[in-house]
Amino acid sequence: MRWSRLSFLVTPRRALIALAALAVAGLLIAWSGVISISASSGHWRITYWALHWVMQNSIRTYALFEPEPPVDLDAPAHVRRAAGHFETSCAFCHGSPLRVNPILPAHMTPMPPPLANASDTWSRRELSRIVRHGVKYTGMPSWIAPERDDEVWAMVAFLRALSHLSAADYQRLAFGPAVPEDRALEGCARCHGLDGGSQGGAFPVIGGQSAAYLDATLRAFAKGARHSGYMQFAVDGLTDADVRRLAAHYAAQPGVSDTVQPAEGAGAAIALRGLPEADVPACESCHGAPSKRSPDHRNRAYPRLAGQDAGYIAGQLRLFKQGARGGTEYAHIMRRIAERLPDDAIDAVAEFYSAAGRGRRAE
């Protein structure tokens, strides 16, 4: 057919009528209910291909806006930090080295893929995009605390390690000791151990922390007033009695303390005297043992720092500075102080406090 004759048949008006008819037909089909949305029938191959193609393109494009991961991304402490959370919140959909073919995902559409080779398919920033934002229409959830870049990266580090983790390695990283008589404590010990040690720098030391601070902090996570994808998930569903019991358990372990040994250096000077030129008070006036000069914080929920992990202290100070930490009803006090702390002061004071508890803390 020649174009001139075609253009005679297809007038703009006829084209519009045809389009409207198609739309009405589509609506009628959807309204009639014959389109099956059952997961049991799966997708047609072309639907699956089209959806996955759109997903891949979207991840690739939006990954350009993800922040650059840190240079020490694959450090063992990062892998360890995410392992327990992977087991409780990802493995039932994606499987794990211990559960290669879980049964539920085989009945989902789309089926959550095994992740052992995810780091061959996706770059570091693409993985971070997927973990932070999830994937629409698939059930793949977004990160509980999207402001925590560092937490998303720990999960990316874990996904990159997954391809070479044996079942035994996975067991060691993702499960804690069995605590048959206390399920809630078993849940915490998966990451923190029974003694609340830092597990090689993966977690804060919570052993020896004041019970008042532990209690108030667990409640702050539960309310969402303190932001952490790992901890907000871990405290979800705890009862009041659980919180009190867990706080008392960890407070009774060896670990951090409120006394520091006299020491020299920039970190010690900040802790004991503050940074007068930056209007920063001595850290010890709040974090140290109650004294004649400041007797009133004995019962307040202020945390102990001596013997805390250095990476954790520095990380928390930077989160306070960015306004991403949150915390208990006293957190605003610390935020104002952290805002005035220069970067080199943060590292020096973190190192001082970590060393101040060496020999006493459970590693």
Ligand code: HEC
């Ligand atoms: C409710 C089930 C579900 C849970 C829970 C879940 N995911 Fe997913 N995830 C999916 C599905 C379904 C897809 C596939 C999306 C697609 O291909 O369109 C997916 C995709 C992914 C991908 C991309 C994999 C690939 O090769 O295409 C990664 C990486 C991933 N998830 C990581 C995680 C992590 C980490 C967690 C835990 C924090 C998690 N997922 C929790 C269902 C889940």
Ligand code: HEC
């Ligand atoms: C999946 C691993 C994981 C589990 C399970 C877990 N935690 Fe944590 N916990 C963390 C991480 C990671 C942090 C550091 C959070 C941050 O960076 O803000 C943390 C922080 C904490 C803090 C704050 C410490 C401080 O000095 O402010 C307390 C208290 C705590 N956890 C107690 C518990 C208790 C009690 C349980 C059991 C109900 C538990 N955690 C379960 C990983 C876990």
Ligand code: HEC
């Ligand atoms: C005026 C009192 C006050 C002073 C001075 C103070 N802090 Fe704090 N700090 C707090 C309070 C209160 C919190 C607890 C916030 C919360 O409950 O969420 C805190 C929390 C912290 C935390 C988080 C601890 C954890 O376990 O999560 C760190 C790290 C910290 N402070 C470091 C410092 C350093 C370093 C200095 C000195 C430069 C300092 N603080 C000075 C009141 C103070």
